[in-house]
Amino acid sequence: MRVVNSLVERCFAVIELLAKEASAMRLGEIAEKLDLQKSAAHRMLNLLSEIGWVEQDPVTGFYKLTLRLAILGQRFLSATHLTDVCLPVLEDLATESAELVRMAVVQGETLTWIAQVQGARNGLKYQPEMVARVPLDTTANGRAYLSTLSQIDAIRIAINDGAGEWPVASVEEFMKELELAQKRGWAISDGEAESGVVAIAAPITLGGSQTVGTVSVAGPSSRLTPDRHEKVASAVLSTAAKLGELWPLRQGYNNTQQSE
Structure with missing residues (x-):
């Protein structure tokens, strides 16, 4: 405290x-x-x-x-033009996966949702509750972000983000999950964040080092079955790489707008 x-x-x-x-x-x-x-x-x-x-x-x-904080946050986000730059890439992933695509940004040691695109056109649609903060230990986005940190920092941040201390066994299991996510480049949440929902996420990095955000595909477990995981993960990784390349362009976008 x-x-x-x-x-x-x-x-x-x-x-x-x-x-x-x-x-x-x-x-x-x-x-x-x-x-x-x-x-x-x-x-x-x-x-x-x-x-x-x-x-x-x-x-x-x-x-x-x-709502004053939310309004100011939306004004700031609009002024950065970050979603303007990234939205077309998110829409491509939503179309390809036919599931919900979401992007979060790193704020200090937390993640905040800033954009989403619904790719599901028919049948059951996953529509999560609209909250800003991303839970780090149970979500694919949180795990993807934590997998880019040292184990000590990742566990500290995850515990601080949650409620109370974790049993040793839970810490060891979580570390193994992060190690796997780091090795393959993407993380998964299969019912841990929300029952019946599978999400696959990858970190967005600048130059392969600084993690600035995460991107994910999420949908009902009845559609995002294990046989689809690798294909969806490949698309998420490709999108994360594109977003990492576009991220610095928001500064150029701002400069262009100001000079007009």
Whole structure:
């Protein structure tokens, strides 16, 4: 648990906590998770409410974020033109796989969904809940990202991202999963993140070193059967490579827009 001291740090700590939980929380829980006195947490929440970042449910008294953070995030993402550059490549993969394609970006030590394209045209369509944060230990995207890190960092980040400590056996098994993902270049989640859903993901890297994001194909296990895994993984790897080549172009895109 990280101790925060300054007013600015405390305000951002509250925002990050509410964003991570993505649900309304009671005052006592917020104070406990941030290791703050209730009075201090209450002052932070009142301040954030006054400037429009937090709102309090009039019935339960619980606190939650307003849409201000989401709106600013969408504005920033639009300004980077990252999705403009990458979307055609994601659409090609969605057409080829006939399944849902999603892309996430690395933010610090987390992953955030920023784009998706539905490739399924008929039958059952996998349509996940629209949340920003990518769970790292159970999703194919999270495992693909963690597989590019050292084992020590990967386990630390995965445990911090989840809830509580892991049994030794679980850590050892997870390390083997990451080793396999690193060896073949792609990771898989078969029902761990969502029952009945298979996802295959690969990291997006710059120059084969810096990991900037992940891309995945996901769909019902009834369609993404084991005999399709290798073919889908090959397409995901090819797409990840293309995205890695296009990623730096967003800066050039921005410069072009500004000069017009």
